[in-house]
Amino acid sequence: MRIPTNIITGFLGTGKTTAILNLLKNKPESENWAVLVNEFGEIGIDGALMTEQGALIKEVPGGCMCCAAGVPMSVAITALLRTNPDRLIVEPTGLGHAHKVLATLTSSQFKDYIDLRATIGLVDPRNLSNPKYLENQNFNDQLAISDIVIGNKVDECHVGDVDAFNDWVTDQSPPKIFSQLVKQGNFPIELLDSPRRNPTESNEVESHHHEHAEQEPQFQLPPNQTFVRKENKGQGYFSCGWIFGAEVEFDFDDLFSVLSDLTAERVKGVLNTNNGCFAFNVSNGVVSVNQMSLEGFESRLEVIDSQLLPWDELEGVLKRISNVDSL
Structure with missing residues (x-):
């Protein structure tokens, strides 16, 4: 059986972890979910935040999930799939190459095991008017691969920020299949079962490197150290x-x-x-x-x-x- 899987992406501070926590709280009680978390830092925080929600969590800390820890990512996915979860959620780092994570999940290695559904991208509408974000390639790539875009933190936005979000959504080509403005990462759990816009896109993972590419992150506290x-x-x-x-x-x-x-x-x-x-x-x-x-x-x-x-x-x-x- 192929496991329903979603990527939940977004830049730093857009509320990805909060959104996933909300989904875990609202998932059917009879279902067992698994979450693969990637963080730019080496320590690993998000897995700890999700521990109380009853999901099986695996972390790949230390940079972009697909380049800094490509092998650990594949190993982690395989380990999670072996538990036969009812759903798999993948949260790439806010500074990672989400399109390469997508390509990995649709590769021949996992095509018989993963049913990749809509990628959900979170964005803080305030960032859509900030050149610092608009000029960042990863920021744009994350939104580009998102089938569904959620404008989070609307309660902290001004009218101009909301207008910027609505204008941005209107200008997208091809169009997004759904968009919504929310607060505290609360969006309908039913969105997870939305289909992808283009399931036939290339599965090839580009060759790229990172200074940590040869290292599997080590983030445990050594014995006898405070x-x-x-x-x-x-x-x-x-x-x-x-x-x-x-x-x-x-x-x-x-x-x-x-x-x-x-x-x-x-x-x-x-x-x-x-x-x-x-x-x-x-x-x-x-x-x-x-x-x-x-x-x-x-x-x-x-x-x-x-x-x-x-x-x-x-x-x-x-x-x-x-x-x-x-x-």
């Missing part, structure tokens, strides 16, 4: 991530203050605090917090920006607002 730091760079972006042992506890108020003051374009984390375990998400200068029921979990924090930030200084602050030095 924390570990990993960095990545590419496509004009820099990331730095930390994993802290489960015994490390952050002061919640201090942590919230530090994350609020960060000027980075993207910040995500799941961290143990003196008030419990929380997921932190920082986008466009706004910090959102959700309590998690995880116990004995290794805290993870990832920061991404188009500028190289003073990672040593930030690490010092993180140590100061936690109990790292006393362990």
Whole structure:
């Protein structure tokens, strides 16, 4: 049986993970879903955020899913398919080549096992008027391969942003099969069963390379270490991530203050605090917090920006607002 599969793509900060969390919460109780998550950073945050939703999660951290970790991607997909899920969701990194992920999923290797349905692209309508995004090839490629486009965060948009989204959708050729403006990543789960616009497109995966192409990412906390730091760079972006042992506890108020003051374009984390375990998400200068029921979990924090930030200084602050030095 071929497994219904969807790619959910979008640039940094468009709300892909939130959208997938909503889908998992609303999936039929009788169904078992699997999710393959790819992140630009080396640490892996999204899988931790999805753990509580009962889906089988596999992560491929460390850059573009298809080039930086081509073999790990194929291995992860195969492992997920062996569990015979009722649906597979693939979330490529916001800085990845989504069209190459699509080509991999439609390749001869998986054609007998995967029923690839509509690719859903999320976009923040505010970005459709920003040259920084409009001139980014990956941003445009992600929207180009999307059969369905969801304008997310409409509650944070001005009228001009909504007009820009509607104008953009109208100008698409070939036209998208569906578009909608939503908030908090909430779109109808029925969209997942929409067909692709062009299922006969070329399946050839272009040859391309990345500085990490020969490395399978290693992102586990080594024994006898309280924390570990990993960095990545590419496509004009820099990331730095930390994993802290489960015994490390952050002061919640201090942590919230530090994350609020960060000027980075993207910040995500799941961290143990003196008030419990929380997921932190920082986008466009706004910090959102959700309590998690995880116990004995290794805290993870990832920061991404188009500028190289003073990672040593930030690490010092993180140590100061936690109990790292006393362990």
